[in-house]
Structure formats: C-alpha cells, structure tokens
Amino acid sequence: MAQSNKNKHYCQIIEAAIFAAGKPLSIDDLKASVLSEFKLSLSAIRNLVREVQQSYEGRGIELVTLASGYRFQTIADVSPWLSHLWTEKAPRYSRAMLETLSLIAYKQPITRGEIEQVRGVAVSSNIIRAMQERGWIKVVGHKEIPGRPALFATTPAFLDYFGLESLDQLPQLETVAPTTFELGVQQPENQAEKETTPQSDSGESDVRETSKSISESR
Amino acid sequence: MAQSNKNKHYCQIIEAAIFAAGKPLSIDDLKASVLSEFKLSLSAIRNLVREVQQSYEGRGIELVTLASGYRFQTIADVSPWLSHLWTEKAPRYSRAMLETLSLIAYKQPITRGEIEQVRGVAVSSNIIRAMQERGWIKVVGHKEIPGRPALFATTPAFLDYFGLESLDQLPQLETVAPTTFELGVQQPENQAEKETTPQSDSGESDVRETSKSISESR
C-alpha cells in the first residue's frame, strides 16, 4: 500500500514533468531532475513511465517514445478535428526536399554529390540549409575524397518530428523489381504482358504530379 | 454503447484540443472549432468537459477552469519536484556571509550578537536566513541572557557539503592566525620573505592561495 502510494506519487511527478517540460524528456533527464532526490534506478523509472504510458491508452493524448525521450502528444486519430484550432495549414514539403531527406535518412552518412547522383539533379543549397535550420540533418564528418565533402546524417530531432524512436521505424524501402524496367525490344511478348501490371502501382504518384503542376500554373 | 463510443470520441477531441491549443479554450471555443461539425449543445459540451476533468482526478496534471476557459496545468502538489526542470543560478556568496559562516563553524554555538561583535558590523537577517535555508546552520538553543538570543551552530549537512566527518577536520588556524597577523603589521620584510616560502609551515589556506595565484599568473 505504501509502495503503491509512492509509485502513484512518482507517476504524478513524471506525468507533470513530461507535460510541462516543452521538450522530450529521457529517463536520464527524469532521474537527474524531477526524480533526483529519490533513489530510483533507471529501470524503475522506465517502469513508472510505462505505467503512465499505459494509463493513457484510449485517450485523446498519448505518451510516445521518441529518439530524444518521452513526449505527450495528441493521438493522430483526432487531428482532422484538431486542425480547426489553427487557421494556418500544416506545411507541405516539396518532392525535392522529401527525396533529399529520404536519401539522407536511408543512406546516411551521405554527401551532397551522392544525393545528386541518385536524383539526377543538383540539390539546392536552400533545401540543405532549411533542413539544417530545422535541426533535422547535420554534418557528421567529411568524406576523405578530393574536396572533402560534408557527410550528412539525420538527427534525433528529425525522428522526434516524425514521432519515431529510431531510424528502423521508418517505412521499409521498397525495392523495384528489375523486370519492370526491361526496356523492350528484345522481348516484345514479355513486354506486353508486363504493361498491365506496373502501371497500376505507379498510378497514384502520377496523379499527384499532374495535379501538382496544375496548381502551380494557376 | 454507440452513444458511449461517441462520447469517448468527443472526450478524446476535447482533451486533445485543450492540451494542444496553447491557450485556454472555452465551451464556446470548443463548439466553434473542434466540435463544430457535431451537433452538440453547450450544456452537452460542458458535461463532456466535466467528464474529462474528472478523469484527471488523482493524476499529475489537472484540467482547471479559468475565466477564459479550460486548460491543463500541473498539480500544485508536485511543484517542489517540478521546479528542478527550471533552474536559476543564485549569485555567489558575499564576504559578509562567508565570514559569518566561518565564525559559526569555528566558534559554535554562537549568537548573532557575538558574531557582530567580532566582525564589527551588523549581521543581516538575510545572511542568517540564507544559511538556514541552505541547511548549513541551525539554532541549537538560546543564550540565557536578556533577550535570549538564538545560539547558532553548524549542521551535519554543513559537514557533508565540505566533505568533513567532524568539525575538528576544519583546517587549523593556530599557526596562521597569530603569525600572519603579526607579520602583516610589524615585519614587512619578513612578510616578503614569507611569500616565497609559505608552504613550509603556514596554514594550508595560505598554500592554497599562493599556488592559486601562481597558476593564474601562468
């Protein structure tokens, strides 16, 4: 009984701290700050956090585990209604930026040159700068080739932004079947057979592209 | 059942909205924004808010009712621990404070009047209070003279802070006090000589001071 009262008290402190902190708090942060005067092990604190986490199941707010710690955030289910609170629309990002960010996330550490090689176009400095300013990417070193280009990698803030704890929670890369690229002439029968399938899955992105350029031209 | 599911959904939206809004939300605000598409009366919304409010009883945060609406805030009970999340650096201690503390340490139990007599100036109440708040000194009794002044002594916390087991581990001043005093006034040449070889037998404090200034001048 006394123990459970104590636990309740610890849970209250943890809950209040994570709600009020304004940034994700890690187990270490909790131990070093609000729980410093209690002799609690890291694993004991982790259990308490889990207890708080569970107590929020089914509510409008959840306690999520991020790369840099724990944070309360609203559940994704209610975002359609919550968006009414703000007149400004959530930012949308250009394909150039998303492709560059994906390459850095999945192929880190990577140089700008390597990104450009895959994308087939120059990467604008604005994109790199904007992502650095947001704290999503950082220079983690330099490649030992002529020019010593910077090697980029993602940061914990990038994962926090996407509500993720680690890089392996990113969607899996979808490998493209080599056969869909048989360019032709040599196997005309095969080609005809394939034409029916590959179009269907590329369809959506094309719709996107079309409508995108439409909106631009207005 | 369907009704209670709906209510749960409304509660989730209300809870998430008040949490994410960043400012207090009134019943009207809720009706006009996040709940606008549901046909809910003001009193129905008020009941839902009350439901959310009740669900936070006994937790580390509470949903409080303000003139301008509802908002979440941490419960007052956890403030002593929460304060660790925000820190302010106090200014360094004054010489008056250090002298007072040293007199209490070396001459305890001692009254404020006695401290003032030795230092030749009044001891401010702030100094005494600051050291009591820090837990370094305490009143151990009252001197049975007119006014019954409090007798101050140091605490075990004081010893802990300075890494001492007992007061007699405080550096001795038997050699320092009389000799430096006499030397300083009467034998300036000797004083100069002493500065070069103070390490021999003068108090530890002088050694420290000298070596400190040496390292600074490097």
Added chain:
Amino acid sequence: MNAEVDAKIEDRQVITKEPEQIPLAFIRGEAVLEQPEDLFIPPEALEVILEAFEGPLDLLLYLIRKQKFDILDLPINQITAQYMEYVEIMKDLNLELAAEYLVMAAILAEIKSRLLLPKIKVDEGEDEDPRAELIRRLQEYEVFKKAAENLDEVPRDERDFYHEPIDIAENCQPKIILPDVDLQELVSAFSQVLKRVDNFKHHQISAEVLSTRERMTKILEQLEGDTFLPFSTFFDFSEGKQGVVVTFLAILELAKEKLIQIQQNLALADIHIRRAPLLESSE
C-alpha cells in the same frame, strides 16, 4: 505554426487530388492539357515541364511508366535539334537544371547509337548493355522517389499530431542553484576576521577547541526544555579517553558561558545538567 520556416522549405505545393482536366499550362493562350508524350517538349512549356519533374530521371521514369516510352525508338536528330532550341530559351531559366536534361538526352542518344551499331559478338559477358547503367540509375531513383512518398505519409508534428507544454501550477518556482563554496574560502574568511580583530582573544584555535565546540553543540541539542539529564548521558565511553575529555571540556565551557546549569544534590550523588534557566523572566 512555424509558417516562416516552412514557407522557405516549401518549394512547391503538393495538392493531392484535383480534377484532371484543368490545363497543365497556358502557352500562347492555348491550354496544354497533357503531360509530354516523349522527350519532345514544346520549348514554351519547358519551364513548366522542368518544374513538374524532379529531373531527367523523374521525367524518364514517367515516360517509361505512363507513356510506354521506348528508349530505343528515339529519333536522335530531332532530339538534338530540339534540345539546342531549349538552350536558347534556357538563358532566362535555370541553366543548371536544363543541363541535366541535356545530359540525359545525350545519354539516350549514346544508347541509341550503340544499339544501332552492328553487334560484334566477341566477348559476350564483357560488353555491357549500354542500357544497364541507365536502368540501374532509374531503379535506384525510383526506390527513393517512393521512399519520399512514404515519408510524406508518416504522421508528423503539427499535421497529424500536436503538442504544447502545459502550464505549471502557480506555486512552482524555478529551482535555485546555490553557489558553491570552497572550504578554503571559508578558512580564509575566518582568517580575515581574525586579522581584522586585534583584540580577538581566542585566536589560538586548536583541534581540541574545535571538537569541544562541536560537542557543545551536541550537548545543547540533547538538552530540551527544562529537564535535567544525568551527567553520564553525555559520555560515550566507546569514544575512548579523548572523547570523554572532549565532552568534559565541552560541559565546562558551556557552564562557563552560562549556557547550562549543573546540579549535584548530595556529595557523590549523580550530577545533573539542564539548560540554564532564565536570568529574568523574559518569556
């Protein structure tokens, strides 16, 4: 929320679904409804086309997927002529971007020319199909093009979830970090006091005196209210002879400073100690 930052990042808007028959662009008053059928882009529409695609790989990928474009059927002369025209127009546009499309055209031309040459079947394995490298690049690009689309779907801050620090209770004050004090500061402060006070009588502070002072504090703490405590209470024989002496000295010192009262009712009876009673009833 971070509208300014985001506006910077946002090169172009992506609006997901729209009716498709809205013109792609207007060129000399005529609506262009369709995406290009092949690499022949009307020079006037070049800017729009270039912006619609993330580069020549993206355009090529589109042509292959959507228009069943056959790399082998490229009329090279026309392509070359067409692209030279673009270069003229490009003077006002993003030349760097145009260059990339030109490189792609050149690659395609090279592929075409190599395929048209009579095949000399000398070393089968060694002579790589010129299309292989292009296919590899297209594949790699498509993987990340798809990854970018997937990343865009990952729930993210301020679009799919929100958070804001909640207010703290009013009684919560920031924690004050108290200044550090070095023991030497304390010692030198004390020696400063000693230096200043020339009539300070007890400057000879020995180990005994200090431990006596500490013991005096302890004894005073033990004495509460008006109750008498037996003399023996204050002695802990486990401390040895020295401890007993210190306690005895402390009691004498306390008596001398009139902080305690010592009573013995009969000769050889127990001695009792209590706090000194009030000299005057000032309570």
